[in-house]
Amino acid sequence: MTRYRLLITLPLAETSPVAELAAYYHARWQVEAMVEQLKPHLQQGRRTLPFKTPELVRQAFYGWVLTPYAVHWLMHQVASEHRSHHGQ
Numbered sequence: 001m002t003r004y005r006l007l008i009t010l011p012l013a014e015t016s017p018v019a020e021l022a023a024y025y026h027a028r029w030q031v032e033a034m035v036e037q038l039k040p041h042l043q044q045g046r047r048t049l050p051f052k053t054p055e056l057v058r059q060a061f062y063g064w065v066l067t068p069y070a071v072h073w074l075m076h077q078v079a080s081e082h083r084s085h086h087g088q
Contacts, residue, residue, distance in 0.1 A: 037068050 051057045 028047070034069060038064060 051060055
């Protein structure tokens with residue numbers, strides 16, 4: 001059984017289930033890790049984006065954010081299948 005200790009000062013602490021708060025905390029750190037992986041790409045110097053509309057800028061941003069996530073998800077899927085096929 002995994003135990004968590006979470007100290008917060010949020011008003012929701014009294015009304016939210018502990019497991020739910022722990023899940024949010026875990027999800028937050030997954031997002032933080034993804035942003036950390038993006039930083040080197042974003043810091044390669046200021047570039048002028050070739051996009052002329054807000055929709056195209058939004059689309060490019062989601063591509064930058066979702067591509068590393070998709071790669072990590074695929075790596076996780078392959079590792080999980082490998083473990084299940086090899087009895088580990």
